[in-house]
Amino acid sequence: MNRAIGVIDSGVGGLTVVHELMRQLPKEQLIYLGDTARCPYGPRTKEEVKKYTWEMVDFLLTKDIKMLVIACNTATAFTLHDLKEKLNIPVIGVIQPGARAAIKFTRNNQVGIIGTEGTVNSSAYTHALKNIKTDIHVTALACPLFVPMVEKGILSGGQALKVVNESLQPLKYDREMDTLILGCTHYPLLKDTIQEVMGKHVTIISSSEETARETSTILDVHQLLNKEELSPVHQFYTTGDLEIFIEISKSIFKEAHFQMLTIKNANISHNQVS
Amino acid sequence: MNRAIGVIDSGVGGLTVVHELMRQLPKEQLIYLGDTARCPYGPRTKEEVKKYTWEMVDFLLTKDIKMLVIACNTATAFTLHDLKEKLNIPVIGVIQPGARAAIKFTRNNQVGIIGTEGTVNSSAYTHALKNIKTDIHVTALACPLFVPMVEKGILSGGQALKVVNESLQPLKYDREMDTLILGCTHYPLLKDTIQEVMGKHVTIISSSEETARETSTILDVHQLLNKEELSPVHQFYTTGDLEIFIEISKSIFKEAHFQMLTIKNANISHNQVS
Incomplete structure (x- = not known):
């Protein structure tokens, strides 16, 4: 059973990390969640960022991810240590x-x-x-x-x-x-x-390049690399407007790569998204 | 208690990895073992290389190392998988x-x-x-x-x-x-x-540079990085001629780095070194 790499970001910036993961680890399936509705995280309090990040993580854990990439500088600064302590899968920040x-x-x-x-x-x-x-x-x-x-x-x-x-x-x-x-x-x-x-x-x-490189290292060390020959279809979720997210994704990924994505809305929180 | 990184090689080539480890991880203590007496490993059988490598690893395990770097291509090719399976510390090859x-x-x-x-x-x-x-x-x-x-x-x-x-x-x-x-x-x-x-x-x-870089990654992921401010004195062991080993070390390390080394003979095997 091949499990996916989970990638979270406050919005669309983390798509550059995804682009590098697709290039450097082409056999791996990715599940991305961008919290576009509450982006940017920069001006938010530490408590807000931690709460939103954990909501994203809880969503991805339901997808049985094998590793978590925090593709957002603010979320990395505020939550990396906590996530490394509490999750039983490898976690890396940017x-x-x-x-x-x-x-x-x-x-x-x-x-x-x-x-x-x-x-x-x-x-x-x-x-x-x-x-x-x-x-x-x-x-x-x-x-x-x-x-x-x-x-x-x-x-x-x-x-x-x-x-x-x-x-x-x-x-x-x-x-x-x-x-x-x-x-x-x-x-x-x-x-x-x-x-x-x-x-x-x-x-x-x-x-972004370096985070993808180290994701490769960590998967290898933990013996989690996907050995099979696959053309994975990646799952992308956004908490925000689906059409805008699709437009931005198209501009970042070339056509061939874009064909490998499915993009959906995510409802990650019991709380109202503000 | 700060534990050291163990580095093994068939001889002196692995000193380029050590040089990079000292540059990229200056707080970390290193314990190096070069099997100069039985170098090169290249022409030896897989069974010989495995036996000699395990003898080196057993020697370093008595030093309570926190991670093992196999700084030798031949030993990596023949033993990495086995060492990763059997040791309860992280292991990386070149x-x-x-x-x-x-x-x-x-x-x-x-x-x-x-x-x-x-x-x-x-x-x-x-x-x-x-x-x-x-x-x-x-x-x-x-x-x-x-x-x-x-x-x-x-x-x-x-x-x-x-x-x-x-x-x-x-x-x-x-x-x-x-x-x-x-x-x-x-x-x-x-x-x-x-x-x-x-x-x-x-x-x-x-x-060598890339192996040192990934050693840094792996220590971080396993929360094994040395947090204290130290000027570590590194321990170098050779199974071969001490004077020749010292001469080669001097030519690879600059004077300031060389002062950080202690170099000793290692008796790693019950068997006669051939």
Whole structure:
């Protein structure tokens, strides 16, 4: 019996993690739940985020998932420890894989991190980096214009380049920094533009790519990899508007990948979704 | 009580994994055992390799290690599955991390692998890659001149460039290949020369770097990371000549790192070491 990997996110950003999971683990079935109705989690209290996250987890546990991926920075920061303690399946968030990849790539311990204001203010990446390597130097920058731009579908071209270039000015003149973590699951969609602005001497770390890579590692260690040759059909759930979710999914996944999805509404809570 | 990570190898090649573990996990204490007296494992039978590996593991288990890293391709190919089944600590080999990194990096599923004749003939990397992603195309090449050259300390310069260039000719004209795995723990010492020969369009994967990265992941998932601020003194054991082992260690580790090692002889077997 092949069980699925569960992926949760506050909305659609986690779809970049799903895209990487499909690429790096093509035999694995995915069940995704995006809490689009209550997105974004960034401005919410810790208690709200924990409550909503647990509601998503409880929904996915009814699907008998074999592993949980928290594809949301805010939910990772507030719930990872608790979920690791209480669930009897492996759990991974999006923060630690990016941090570990940065430690691997940097040659001078000068690491940058960009994310939403919530993520940057939480210092979650700085903590994850210094927890492993105390003498690493971290420069964090919030880029509040990136998520709204991505959600409008502006990923490249003159306008994207202008916004990315202006936002990253404080980092561009840090000539020491050799590694930059994209600390938001929306940002991999801007990776080419960010690389162009930062220059080739900076290694850009996509936390989505790294989270998928580590999901592969963890499934292997726990002997949970799917051995059979399958073309899995993935299940996607949203708490929000189905048509909008389908439109965004189409823009992230290419046609061939999109054919592998079924998308449904999820009713995850006894409480009214606010 | 902080427990150490155990690392085993047939000889000195695994020291490149140790070097990366020290860089990526500087708070962790390492206990290394190199079976230099019986090196190389490549030409030995599967039964011999299993017996010798278990002798090394039994020695490290008396040191109460919290995780085992098999820093030897041959030992990984023959014993990983068995060790994972029988030990109640996490176990990682050097083959799978390199394979997973290649799957992450390749954009066209055209992956090369270079290693000793034993490793290439075992098809262990091809199996690890195709086990996860069936449609990956693998080109494997044995480079029998690399290990003897590294053991003579020839890592760069004209002679190294000549040997690497001639050895890699069959791969150089594969214009499709975008990712090359260094499938031998000696090869990271030649990484710069290999990159120069292959060109910048090829991503070079060091299985030593990737194994250290995944050790970090696995310790985190199992909540085994050392939280305290330490400058650990690492213990190194060899079954062979102590002075030669010390000389080679000095050439791999910089002075500051070398000061963090204690090196001793190991008597690991009731049987006569042959």
